[in-house]
Amino acid sequence: MKRRQMLKHFALATTAAMLLPSCIKDPKKVSIALSNLNVTGEEEELLAAIADTIIPDTDKPGAKTVGAHLFTLVMIDDCGNKESKEKYMRGLRAFDEACEEISGKSFSDLSVEERLTLLKKIDKNEVGLKEDVVTFYMASKQYIIQGYTSSQYFLTEVKPYQLVPGPGWKGCIAVSETPNV
Known part of the structure; x- marks a missing residue:
């Protein structure tokens, strides 16, 4: 009798141990698979906040909504050489520290106006970074701007893309008369 109880408990514990990892979800995982970059969920959120500051949501979707920050990560992951990827990741990891040195707060803790002011200062190279x-x-x-302007939303709603050669082209026209050669 004790052996059966022990086997039941062992089977239950084994099942629980196998199912437990699938029940616990890490909320800070990266939402896309990257081959070469090791980006955390917090770093992705930081990049999304930067994208949302550069092209914010208005009555139209902004850069974060269309996934321009994810486009940025994919472009860096796929197109950069090893040195540029390492430099990009060092800059990404040091960006929040630099924001704290300049403004006293991390980038995500800043208000929208403070974020915009900080990014303008970085653009004009007014702060020593x-x-x-x-x-x-x-x-x-x-890459955020490129990702936004090449997004499906932008190319269908903002500036509709016209397929080449366009609607005015007539590819098949009957020839009524041939010139004398």
């Missing part, structure tokens, strides 16, 4: 941080911000800004 490390080269890695400036490189990170400038590359992120470039």
Whole structure:
């Protein structure tokens, strides 16, 4: 009798041990798979906050909503060489520290106006930042804008994309007369 109880308890404990990891969800996981970059959920949120500051949501979706920050990560992951990826990641990890030195708060704790003011100062190079941080911000800004302007929303709603050769082209026209050659 004790053996059966022990086997039941052992089977229950084994099942619980197998199911427990799938029940616990890490809320700070990166939402996309990257091959070469090791980005945390907090770093992705920081990049999303920067994207939301550069192109905010208005009556139209902003950069964060269309996923321009994810586009940025994919572009850095796929297109950069090893040195540029390392420099980008060093800048990403040092960005919040730099914000705290300048404003006394982390970037995510700043108000929208303070974020915008800080990014404008970085653009104009008014604050002395490390080269890695400036490189990170400038590359992120470039890819966020590129990601937004190449998003499905932008190309269908804001500036509709026209397929080449366009609606005025007539590819098949009957030739009524041929010129004398």
